[in-house]
Amino acid sequence: MSERELTSSNFADETDPFRLFGAWLEEAKGSEINDPNAVALATVDEAGLPNVRMVLLKDFDSRGFVFYTNFESQKGTEILASGKAAMCFHWKSLRRQVRLRGLTEIVSNEEADAYYKSRPVGSRIGAWASKQSRPLESRFALEKAVAEYTARYALGDIPRPPHWSGFRIRPLTIEFWHDRKFRLHDRIEFRRGSLDESWEKVRMYP
Template sequence: MSISHDGLPEDASGPAGEEAPFVLFRQWLEEAAASELNDPNAMAIATAGADGLPDVRMVLLKHHDTDGFVFFTNTTSAKGRELAENMQAAGVLHWKSLRRQVRFRGPVESVTPAESDAYFASRARDSRIGAWASQQSSPLPARKVLEDAVAAETLRFEGEAVPRPEHWAGYRVRPISLEFWSDRPFRLHDRVVFTRMSPQGSWEQGRLYP
């Protein structure tokens, strides 16, 4: 199987190894980290609640491996409430400097409390304070209300470690589809896809018309 300059298989068709799409993703993310000015791990995450209406926002990819893609958030936020109703999501990372993007979709699972604790502890102290102060996605009558909440939480935890709130946790998207898109002249782009029936299934790879 021949490989193009961006790591995409030129003749993508048929079964793929269990780690194949994740190896390629890691390669692309590492290259993006060297070329993107800000947040190469920024990704759009789309969710939909029981009403079926899609909602999308930018979050940061905090971990990835063969189990999937992990992000963290307030579980009472809009995306947290939607995921409580429908544990499925889709995401995309777009790297303008490289003219590449990766799309994925699949079921979602909560990460373990230990994983959430470990990442929360790695955050800046002010960010940990903010997780306690912000009622994410709820109506905010005035900016000062948030500032006062931050001041109150700062005082409450003065001289102490800031623990993870129960309403703050991580989610893992277990992809059943991954698409690697690479820009080509005259909109004749490369689109290589990896699909499987379930997160435990075997990958099949193929190519899509641009």
């Protein structure tokens, strides 16, 4: 079965959620105007209140879904504390949604270093200059910090900050939603009780 075939109405026949996600993401790349890899990331704070924000998915495979951030940011500290997170992709042009939630792990130093080196110079400097999620007294203070780190790393490589790396969400559930007429949508959920278990596929009421 080709990836193109997986994007049609027979997507419910697929048994590998990662393969199905890859097919949907590829099609989204051809139809979404901006950032088909944009995803809402949900975390929870110490008081149990949820937080959600948009991030960019940078990689995925059978292990899970990867994004990068400042570990001292709100999302970083919340994920480090709970070890759990959730994501929701919504491709409006395709009328499709993918939700997933599960356990988190930190990517390897090799993975983080490779991605960090692929970023534009300005983004690498920004990872040093921005005290993400903390109060900023003025825009000038941020621009001053950028200038200072630009001067510091004017020559040679810009090292990855020790507080900047990636998280991988290892899903326990992945749900695929496809719009249908009269709100009689297709919902297929893949679920497993632990990371070592096989996937169970269940069709859900819309």
